[in-house]
Amino acid sequence: MPGPLRGVRVVELAGIGPGPFAGMVLSDLGAEVVRVDRSHRLPVPSPPPGTDVLARGRRSIAVDLGRPEGSQLVLRLVRRSDALIEGFRPGVAERLGVGPDACLAKNPRLVYGRMTGWGQDGPLSRAAGHDIDYIALSGTLSLLGRRGEPPVPPVNLVGDFGGGGMLLALGVVCGLLEATRSGRGQVVDAAMVDGAALLSSMIWGLHAAGSWGERGTNLLDTGAWYYEVYETADAKHVALGSLEPQFYAEMLERTGLAANLDGGGPLPDPGDRASWPAMKARMAALVRTRTRDEWCALMEGTDACFAPVLDLHEAPAHPHNAERGTFVEVGGVTQPSPAPRFSRTPPDPPRPPVGPGEDTDAILGELGVAPDEIARLRAGGVVS
DSSP: OOOTTTTOEEEEEOOSTHHHHHHHHHHHTTOEEEEEEESSOOSOOOOOTTOOGGGTTOEEEEEOTTSHHHHHHHHHHHHTOSEEEEOOOTTHHHHTTOSHHHHHHHOTTOEEEEEESSOSSSTTTTSOOOHHHHHHHTTOGGGSSOTTSOOOOOTTIIIIIIIIIHHHHHHHHHHHHHHHHHSOOEEEEEEHHHHHHHHTHHHHHHHHTTOOOSTTSSTTTTOSTTEEEEEOTTSOEEEEEOOSHHHHHHHHHHHTTTTTTTSOOOOOOTTOGGGHHHHHHHHHHHHTTSOHHHHHHHHTTSTTOEEEOOOTTTGGGSHHHHHHTOEEEETTEEEEOOOSOOSSSOOOOOOOOOOTTTTHHHHHHHTTOOHHHHHHHHHTTSBO
């Protein structure tokens, strides 16, 4: 089956990070996404073939948007599409002739998705930035890290992908759903600073209730000794998340702490925050007495809320991930599978990424551009 978004056509003005991620998600779920690449790429090293995972599943046409003929080609694509996504700074798409007004004039039902760091307005809207800056300003970065240490950026998962590309994809789908009722398109303003803030909503509630304190001292941020990552005897790591009473009791039983088998004395109440540092040291010493595999044999699959910390080589081979097909091989490259899953309209496996402009002639032909005109556009550098 081709997925729940079968029949949806999307134009993606090529960018980096969150925009391509949104395009990948929409394509994974069955949308026909055409990526508009630059006709003359910047002189940067290209990734090895097939390794640009975010580019999977789409066709590509390479167009010089700086030329009026190029922007007109994009508007012809827009006329036959349901949505467009772009990740330019505010005002750039308008300057190129492919902004919301121009696109909606060609297709009033179009959902126009805009991906930026700071949003389309505000004092910082035209400033440069990256994931680390957006999550910093949102307050979310301040939550991440251990007590007494600087905040730790979670690579670029929170701003670019969770708070950026994923929310852009959601916004586009919501816009498409609304358009089926109203017959009208609209602009979706997805900003990573907004999305990063949204992802921390629960913590804002805990903060308001007086239940969230200094970084690294709380229940979910390495403060609690029973919600933590520990090093094993073979210098690998395991993760504990034994929060609820029944899971906490299971963890105590499995580790031997319930019977004081580690010789550390009676256990304090799990809610006694003053005892957490000492208990963390005690648990760290206990975990270092066994290898990761030994802890897995003892605790994995139980209600202790335990898991080994797997690296990118190990995760695809884990029996649970393997049985569910959490990872897939596309063009010889192992990568995460499309998600979520659908019982009646599961998407087809992703297709390998194509190079910029690989489908230019085919896409122009579908737009009704004659072969001699394609040759003229190519010779003039409008397309490539």
